[in-house]
Amino acid sequence: MNEQDTSARALHQLQTVFGYPAFRGQQAQIVEHVSNGGDALVLMPTGAGKSLCYQIPALLRDGVGVVVSPLIALMQDQVDALAEVGVRAAFLNSTQTYEEASRIERLVRTGEIDLVYVAPERLMTERCLNLFQNSKIALFAIDEAHCVSQWGHDFRPEYIKLSILHEQFPDVPRIALTATADQQTRAEIADRLQLNDAMQFVSSFDRPNIRYQIVEKGNGRKQLLDFITSEHGGDCGIVYCLSRKKVEETAEFLNENGIRALAYHAGMDHAKRSKHQSRFLREENIVMVATIAFGMGIDKPDVRFVCHLDLPKSIEGYYQETGRAGRDGAPADAWMAYGLQDVVLQRRMIDESEADETFKRVLGTKLDAMLGLCETLSCRRVRLLDYFGEQSSPCGNCDTCLIPPVSFDGTVPVQKLLSAIYRVDQRFAAGHTIEVLRGVETERIKTWHHDSLSVFGIGADRSEQEWRAILRQTIALGLVTVDHEQYSSLKLTDAARPVLKGGQKVQLRQYQKPVKQKRPTTASKGYVETDLSNSEQAIFDKLRWWRVETARTHNVPAYVIFVDATLREIAKAKPTSLGELRGVSGVGEKKLASYGDEIVAMIAEML
Template sequence: MVNFDSLPETASLPERALHVLETVFGYSSFRGHQADIVQHVAEGGDALVLMPTGGGKSLCYQIPSLLRKGVGVVVSPLIALMQDQVDALDEVGVRAAFLNSTQSFDEAMQIERRLRQGDLDLLYVAPERLMTPRCLELLQASNISMFAIDEAHCVSQWGHDFRPEYIKLSVLHERFPHVPRIALTATADQQTREEIIHRLQLEEARQFVSSFDRPNIRYQIVEKANGRKQLLDFIQAEHADDAGIVYCLSRKKVEETAEFLRENGINALPYHAGMDYALRTKNQARFLREEKIVMVATIAFGMGIDKPDVRFVCHLDLPKSIEGYYQETGRGGRDGQPADAWMAYGLQDVVQQRRMIDESEADETFKRVQGVKLDAMLSLCETLHCRRVRLLNYFGQEATPCGNCDICMTPPVSFDATVEVQKLLSTVYRVEQRFASGHVVEVLRGIDGDRVKQWRHDQLSVFGIGSDRGEAEWRAILRQVIALGLLTVDHESYSALKLTDLARPVLRGEQSIQLRKYQKPVKQKRTSQRSGSGYVESDLSADEQLLFDKLRWWRVETAREHNVPAYVIFHDATMREIAKARPQSIDDLRHVNGVGEKKLDTYGAQIITLISEFSAAA
């Protein structure tokens, strides 16, 4: 329960909201739209909130739940993370619980009793559980203050993370017409927004759309040569002692990549839906609760991951859409500190994603939508201009070049590739559009192998017209030509390259083509400063860094005792502020962001003692 005794009875709703923010969560001011959202929902209004990962979405429903009478119900698909979310709320003194399939009958009954008795502030419920008649009847017999529908993009059948149960959540409006609802997501283009509004009956809801920009994330996409080796070089050079996530498309690749990294001294764990549930859960818990672990995973891992100090997110395979890429990379740098989004991308990625769309059992409309999303993803990879500008434009937001992506930092060299593209298209035409990329490149380069001779393609006029360029250069050109839609891959004809209608004006000389000049991949050079404990905070002095390291070790031990992830005790940002401020008393510590009253009572004396001992030894 929140204590409002220190406030006058006439305190306004904004004053009460700020009081909760300060005393419970330990922050002195709201960010962005948070204050407006909290007031709107606390007053009983419906809302659709689009806010980037790490932007503070959870406070937008947690604080209204504490301001309104009754219990706030949070609908979340993140069963594996509910325990950590509840633990984090318990640490700040909020009475929270969850109902999902991981609980025993007795545990669930105990939570249900607390709900009926009004002994909870927040209840997390999986959508499958919520839709059962028993759960709906339980909620109707309880005093519900509001509903929060987290990860609301899961309602979209066109999206990257569709959950069928979400479509049924319109029942909340029908059964609880006077209870405010807030739908939240970090990833939604205009089509997905419209579907959320329609499916959840939020036509009258007020929309709050924050900037999708995550300026602390550096985007980098490299030519894939030996992806696994390039990944290792990147981690060793930039993030040798950091926590990170590596995404792969297949379960087999996850296992092989995790093993490869472990063999090379990286503490890597696998995660995919085909693993034994107990091992998968154990690996996730280790990633959340320990430091310096790299999780290698399929997209089955990640949504809702609250770990704030993920310093890098890598992709060894091309994501299906910009929404998926944005959500996955957004798991890095949630604490606002620098993070890297790194991807190795090659021709095979394009071919593979096209094949997956073509061979799926979905209807033609869905395939067409997925094709459009893939084209947008390819445009992001092949752009000659700022990646952040392209990324934000996809979500309908304008931006200027960021200075914090590979394009801005090392501008690519573009060239007039019209002649090269004409050579490529002509070769595809001359081999009768019946052969895959490898054969086409051999003919172009004049490689008279057995297969080329067998088909007498060494007799063609185009044989060897591209001998002035190497295989890697032609594959880079070919990849960009496919991304531009001049060629397509026919998977029903053994991945044969075929001309599209867009190729005609190029072949006729009516259209010129600018492409990115091929640059040979180079080994990553070590650029980051390191210390024995990991990431060196660039804004800390040497003395402050030592104190910060001691605080981190104290946090590790404390988290182990409480059986919670370290960041649940304090975020790095809070400990960085403590290291800089060196509070000498409990009252001094009260003014540090992230230190609410409950944490002050629980940990304040320990921290002040630690600082005193550090100062005495200095």
């Protein structure tokens, strides 16, 4: 297959099968490279079209494309979505009966399907490996490849064994794909999957349509409710919490306040969890409250916001989770409420984990980077992209760009804080230490005679919230640690000495009371809002209702029929024939044949 021929055939598949006029970013290069037998490691942000990078080569090459995916719960939806565009796909996993699995295996052997999805545990079985040895395999696509990294946020031990593909199928091209991996994780993916000689395609990590916002945590749930009701009433979104209990309580709280919310965590009954996931994918205006057990592989394009009520463990995790918002390219929000307790809790989780010291150090470094993102005085997007090795300029579409934070010389208040920690013998937690600073005369303080200390009341000019913000930043700067073996007592680090002695200044972020923030009137950078006229809006609304009913009939999520962007284009184009509808992005030949007559007739009624 020469390059020119491959390129033309790939574009033909893109246009006729998937209905898109042109490739985006590095898609064309990746498709051509893999179609011609090359191995690839692909890093591409969520929503940028990773799946096309293996789906089209699988259609162009002889044989069946094998997609290794950890997402058993979503395989049916993925297969259904491909069926909608006329691609013959199936899956092999533990949910199937012996008879169903045998039927799919026959289709693989005879080459009667284009793609088969398989979980890594299934792939490692002797039966599955023998099946692929005795079949014509077009390629192996290893999706969610960051799962192979022990440093990653979604480590799956079974992924480590996938190097067997290189050993047993040396002539079959492999493509590993992920939306998030720093340089260390990237190197480990290449090493563990034996893709050291593979061509690496690293796209920009920027998602310009996402507005990043991190607020001081007061009453987190109340702040969340205010954010959703003021900026995203009736929108679909995801709220992440650290614990299962908090997930349940937050979902209940939102429902009590008029927001349709569902809970999702690993401790729930499997059937209930599956039902909630299915409702989230198939229904509109639902907020999913979840632990990080939810979200990987979720293709729902119209998620308008992702919120965090607890601090993520790493920037990779945060980036992966926030990337589930705005996959359709329309404006979306990544909102987080963050406070001192988040820092203390995450540090304790690292200290109390059973990992070895090397692993704990890596986790600590990743948490430090996450804290740096939260406490930054500059553009959050610049800081986020810098973590992945990408240079950028201030985005104008994050909270620190829209409302620049006030910084101040915090040396003196930090010295007061460090002195108070030292004077109470580094034996007390945050609450007690702050009360000493503020001169609060409690029974506990009198019992310990801390009201007679020289530091008692030297911080009375600041509120408890201000001191908590100062302490949080002091911990983030590495001047103070929390000893979880001794009742969460605060302790000074060696780095605190030069600050205490006046040899080093400290710049801090000024505490600001939580306030409702209004959405900026300008469209976010990189996204042009599609304004529909009244008649176009009426067509768009009718198309959406038609899509809901059609999706229900087909038992698939609505976006599998058509995404909003396609419906919006149809509403603007007002096609009166199949020929005119064919030119709309997202309308391939199969969908044109399935739905074209209905859509054209519907529009004719409204003109």
